Amino acid sequence: xxxxxxxxxxxxxxxxxxxxxxxxxxxxxxxxxxxxxxxxxxxxxxxxxxxxxxxxxxxxxxxxxxxxxxxxxxxxxxxxxxxxxxxxxxxxxxxxxxxxxxxxxxxxxxxxxxxxxxxxxxxxxxxxxxxxxxxxxxxxxxxxxxxxxxxxxxxxxxxxxxxxxxxxxxxxxxxxxxxxxxxxxxxxxxxxxxxxxxxxxxxxxxxxxxxxxxxxxxxxxxxxxxxxxxxxxxxxxxxxxxxxxxxxxxxxxxxxxxxxxxxxxxxxxxxxxxxxxxxxxxxxxxxxxxxxxxxxxxxxxxxxxxxxxxxxxxxxxxxxxxxxxxxxxxxxxxxxxxxxxxxxxxxxxxxxxxxxxxxxxxxxxxxxxxxxxxxxxxxxxxxxxxxxxxxxxxxxxxxxxxxxxxxxxxxxxxxxxxxxxxxxxxxxxxxxxxxxxxxxxxxxxxxxxxxxxxxxxxxxxxxxxxxxxxxxxxxxxxxxxxxxxxxx
Amino acid sequence: xxxxxxxxxxxxxxxxxxxxxxxxxxxxxxxxxxxxxxxxxxxxxxxxxxxxxxxxxxxxxxxxxxxxxxxxxxxxxxxxxxxxxxxxxxxxxxxxxxxxxxxxxxxxxxxxxxxxxxxxxxxxxxxxxxxxxxxxxxxxxxxxxxxxxxxxxxxxxxxxxxxxxxxxxxxxxxxxxxxxxxxxxxxxxxxxxxxxxxxxxxxxxxxxxxxxxxxxxxxxxxxxxxxxxxxxxxxxxxxxxxxxxxxxxxxxxxxxxxxxxxxxxxxxxxxxxxxxxxxxxxxxxxxxxxxxxxxxxxxxxxxxxxxxxxxxxxxxxxxxxxxxxxxxxxxxxxxxxxxxxxxxxxxxxxxxxxxxxxxxxxxxxxxxxxxxxxxxxxxxxxxxxxxxxxxxxxxxxxxxxxxxxxxxxxxxxxxxxxxxxxxxxxxxxxxxxxxxxxxxxxxxxxxxxxxxxxxxxxxxxxxxxxxxxxxxxxxxxxxxxxxxxxxx
Numbered sequence: 008x009x010x011x012x013x014x015x016x017x018x019x020x021x022x023x024x025x026x027x028x029x030x031x032x033x034x035x036x037x038x039x040x041x042x043x044x045x046x047x048x049x050x051x052x053x054x055x056x057x058x059x060x061x062x063x064x065x066x067x068x069x070x071x072x073x074x075x076x077x078x079x080x081x082x083x084x085x086x087x088x089x090x091x092x093x094x095x096x097x098x099x100x101x102x103x104x105x106x107x108x109x110x111x112x113x114x115x116x117x118x119x120x121x122x123x124x125x126x127x128x129x130x131x132x133x134x135x136x137x138x139x140x141x142x143x144x145x146x147x148x149x150x151x152x153x154x155x156x157x158x159x160x161x162x163x164x165x166x167x168x169x170x171x172x173x174x175x176x177x178x179x180x181x182x183x184x185x186x187x188x189x190x191x192x193x194x195x196x197x198x199x200x201x202x203x204x205x206x207x208x209x210x211x212x213x214x215x216x217x218x219x220x221x222x223x224x225x226x227x228x229x230x231x232x233x234x235x236x237x238x239x240x241x242x243x244x245x246x247x248x249x250x251x252x253x254x255x256x257x258x259x260x261x262x263x264x265x266x267x268x269x270x271x272x273x274x275x276x277x278x279x280x281x282x283x284x285x286x287x288x289x290x291x292x293x294x295x296x297x298x299x300x301x302x303x304x305x306x307x308x309x310x311x312x313x314x315x316x317x318x319x320x321x322x323x324x325x326x327x328x329x330x331x332x333x334x335x336x337x338x339x340x341x342x343x344x345x346x347x348x349x350x351x352x353x354x355x356x357x358x359x360x361x362x363x364x365x366x367x368x369x370x371x372x373x374x375x376x377x378x379x380x381x382x383x384x385x386x387x388x389x390x391x392x393x394x395x396x397x398x399x400x401x402x403x404x405x406x407x408x409x410x411x412x413x414x415x416x417x418x419x420x421x422x423x424x425x426x427x428x429x430x431x432x433x434x435x436x437x438x439x440x441x442x443x444x445x446x447x448x449x450x451x452x453x454x455x456x457x458x459x460x461x462x463x464x465x466x467x468x469x470x471x472x473x474x475x476x477x478x479x480x481x482x483x484x485x486x487x488x489x490x491x492x493x494x495x
Numbered sequence: 496x497x498x499x500x501x502x503x504x505x506x507x508x509x510x511x512x513x514x515x516x517x518x519x520x521x522x523x524x525x526x527x528x529x530x531x532x533x534x535x536x537x538x539x540x541x542x543x544x545x546x547x548x549x550x551x552x553x554x555x556x557x558x559x560x561x562x563x564x565x566x567x568x569x570x571x572x573x574x575x576x577x578x579x580x581x582x583x584x585x586x587x588x589x590x591x592x593x594x595x596x597x598x599x600x601x602x603x604x605x606x607x608x609x610x611x612x613x614x615x616x617x618x619x620x621x622x623x624x625x626x627x628x629x630x631x632x633x634x635x636x637x638x639x640x641x642x643x644x645x646x647x648x649x650x651x652x653x654x655x656x657x658x659x660x661x662x663x664x665x666x667x668x669x670x671x672x673x674x675x676x677x678x679x680x681x682x683x684x685x686x687x688x689x690x691x692x693x694x695x696x697x698x699x700x701x702x703x704x705x706x707x708x709x710x711x712x713x714x715x716x717x718x719x720x721x722x723x724x725x726x727x728x729x730x731x732x733x734x735x736x737x738x739x740x741x742x743x744x745x746x747x748x749x750x751x752x753x754x755x756x757x758x759x760x761x762x763x764x765x766x767x768x769x770x771x772x773x774x775x776x777x778x779x780x781x782x783x784x785x786x787x788x789x790x791x792x793x794x795x796x797x798x799x800x801x802x803x804x805x806x807x808x809x810x811x812x813x814x815x816x817x818x819x820x821x822x823x824x825x826x827x828x829x830x831x832x833x834x835x836x837x838x839x840x841x842x843x844x845x846x847x848x849x850x851x852x853x854x855x856x857x858x859x860x861x862x863x864x865x866x867x868x869x870x871x872x873x874x875x876x877x878x879x880x881x882x883x884x885x886x887x888x889x890x891x892x893x894x895x896x897x898x899x900x901x902x903x904x905x906x907x908x909x910x911x912x913x914x915x916x917x918x919x920x921x922x923x924x925x926x927x928x929x930x931x932x933x934x935x936x937x938x939x940x941x942x943x944x945x946x947x948x949x950x951x952x953x954x955x956x957x958x959x960x961x962x963x964x965x966x967x968x969x970x971x972x973x974x975x976x977x978x979x980x981x982x983x
Contacts, residue, residue, distance in 0.1 A: 094645075102802065103817060105799075105800070105884070106799055157586045157649045160648055160649055161645045161648055308932075311593075311594055312593070313591075314590065329591065330932070331928075332931060332932060394578055395593060395597060397582075440819075443819060443820060445819070
């Protein structure tokens with residue numbers, strides 16, 4: 008299955024080039040690793056499969072999940088701190104990665120400042136409505152589940168989606184350009200149009216280099232201190248997707264670059280690495296904007312609610328994926344109906360109905376099921392509460408202004424976009440771990456080829472790829488230079 | 496793999512007996528189902544593999560997880576209500592089963608009263624210290640994660656472990672005896688020493704009976720309204736354990752009766768049933784009693800903490816199972832050292848050490864890792880806080896009174912007892928669902944042969960087998976009698 012093998016150093020007759028650190032992949036994690044390794048005094052080679060750096064990061068919307076009291080948060084009047092951010096993160100994603108999350112939160116303000124120092128621009132302004140990505144240039148928006156119960160009770164909800172200043176959908180490029188510029192100015196040596204075919208290990212299992220191919224040329228590159236894998240996710244590898252993402256619907260569309268093909272994960276596995284959360288993904292076909300649709304209810308084909316409708320879209324998708332036939336409907340009344348705006352989220356209007364009874368029948372739900380759900384919801388909503396799913400009061404109103412409408416938001420019918428969340432297992436130093444939990448000497452990973460923080464779509468928020476990706480790229484670049492200083 | 500097949504009704508030449516409802520298994524769920532079906536006017540047959548009813552329930556410690564303001568809670572001065580109980584339950588176990596959990600919580604006081612009316616005795620008294628099971632006769636103790644962060648912030652923590660009045664470790668029998676007595680008085684017809692070999696279905700897939708074997712005699716029993724499977728878990732089936740419970744250590748010991756062999760799950764699957772959470776289990780080798788040991792810290796082989804030490808023992812075990820090599824240590828100082836009391840929980844004292852540095856070295860941890868963990872923990876503990884895992888202040892004290900001691904609490908070294916949590920997938924009516932999420936007509940399941948509420952050891956609490964098992968047994972018995980009243 009794994010097309011990659013590992014090469015024993017003794018089989019390499021001659022190395023063609025040599026550096027302290029070899030970074031594989033020049034997206035957000037690779038660029039940050041290269042900068043830090045270079046600033047720590049290392050000679051750094053970056054091997055990039057495309058003709059230039061950027062990768063999927065440059066194609067992304069440019070959101071970083073950052074907090075703890077950044078300058079943007081402060082300028083917009085939000086009070087956050089490291090402990091508050093940590094409590095939200097471990098409450099929503101569990102404490103599996105507590106040490107890495109602690110480190111991420113404690114050093115987040117420093118990390119934001121560092122990004123700005125490299126020239127990544129963030130405007131001091133905030134977008135207040137619900138959005139999946141911004142068309143304007145506001146520097147801050149709420150992207151996660153901070154205001155969703157139970158998280159709003161466990162940490163002060165503040166927005167943490169930091170939007171790089173730029174235009175259009177691929178604002179991520181506005182983050183990548185300055186970072187690549189810094190790499191260039193510092194003298195990171197780039198091998199472009201070059202793919203890594205294998206990691207090279209010595210007799211002790213330490214990773215000591217890579218075998219590359221550029222056009223017809225094969226090269227062996229020595230890495231005195233180690234290799235950082237930063238090759239992105241595997242959404243563009245159909246075999247891996249089929250093997251691992253079994254819950255994904257056939258209509259799902261992958262987000263990523265053409266090179267998000269999981270090669271870094273496979274390279275690591277060939278060298279003895281363990282993986283984590285390979286079956287997990289974040290999928291989205293948001294029910295907002297406009298925010299008013301959140302005042303509707305989401306039900307499954309039995310007419311039952313199953314998720315707080317004010318959840319982050321990835322969380323909602325995760326719950327939809329668990330329903331019978333992965334089917335779900337968004338039900339609204341005429342007061343909050345919005346069409347065709349919802350089509351931006353690729354959902355389809357089914358029809359309008361004079362009564363809920365009619366709708367229930369048309370949607371082939373069990374008799375009285377949807378009627379009962381609506382009655383219960385409306386009764387509580389008139390009191391401003393949602394005892395079953397604790398939707399925030401700001402999104403509560405009785406749905407009693409007929410006619411009513413239903414939208415398909417099924418996993419199998421709407422077009423859900425997704426990214427993979429699984430990858431190489433790493434520790435808080437970005438070292439890659441083997442199946443015994445022991446760090447493989449000389450091997451690091453960061454960004455989407457390592458398992459994400461968080462590992463599940465239910466606790467993902469926009470910006471949790473670029474945020475931890477950039478941070479742990481830096482961690483890798485620093486640790487690799489400090490950890491084996493006695494290596495020749 | 497599945498040794499059971501389903502029999503087509505057209506192949507049955509003659510039925511040997513007939514009833515409205517056939518209950519398979521006379522443990523807690525089966526007895527409650529039989530009582531309710533009988534009281535609703537049904538003719539009820541109970542098929543039991545042993546020579547008498549009781550099953551694993553009778554061997555259990557007799558704890559029911561009940562709340563919402565029961566008479567015992569009130570008598571002991573605790574204020575609980577259905578919404579408070581619901582919030583704790585869905586906060587800790589997620590909202591996958593929200594409808595069933597809502598129903599359980601809303602009707603819990605009624606259910607407690609019903610149990611007492613059947614003669615199940617609960618003393619109006621409370622045990623205040625930490626215990627895994629009681630040696631005394633107190634009727635109430637805290638058994639779950641109610642006081643563990645984040646749950647203590649999301650619902651008012653109250654004890655919900657309702658202990659049946661009785662003596663010794665198998666107090667469950669004090670619950671089963673009155674229930675079996677009621678079955679007998681009502682005229683539930685028992686087939687004992689009898690195993691079910693197959694479910695019988697008609698051409699539409701409706702379950703209409705069972706094929707049984709008793710000694711050398713094969714019988715076909717017709718069920719006009721349907722069959723309730725209540726056969727318990729699968730911990731005693733080595734093939735199923737090996738197939739499903741891959742995270743379980745080789746030293747784990749199964750809890751259950753000899754007949755907890757998963758046959759009901761396999762019977763259901765043969766008839767088209769879906770299963771849920773088959774890989775999950777609740778394991779335990781508690782670090783308490785005595786409660787003072789909770790003031791220690793739990794670390795993995797890297798010297799890192801990973802769980803709040805005041806968690807319910809099943810939650811702690813779930814986190815230990817996720818650590819490298821499933822290894823963990825309990826570290827204490829001389830002030831809280833307790834030995835040999837901890838041996839009741841099957842943990843082994845490793846040694847005592849004058850300093851943490853010595854201990855760290857002896858346990859082969861990375862240099863300074865444990866020292867750093869202790870320093871950080873102690874500094875915060877002196878301020879009465881635990882910012883990393885939010886252990887409750889009542890269990891916080893700096894561990895600075897040397898000498899120090901370490902205990903093995905590894906999954907592979909201590910002897911963990913476990914029960915299976917997975918089983919047939921059911922809805923809130925206790926109907927068994929097929930892989931499309933549709934109820935199989937005439938087939939119900941309750942108790943440990945259906946997937947537990949909750950589905951994971953991380954959110955289990957003592958009493959969550961007998962509590963939901965008895966409740967959904969009753970639900971099955973009532974629903975089966977009401978759902979198809981036009982059936983001849």
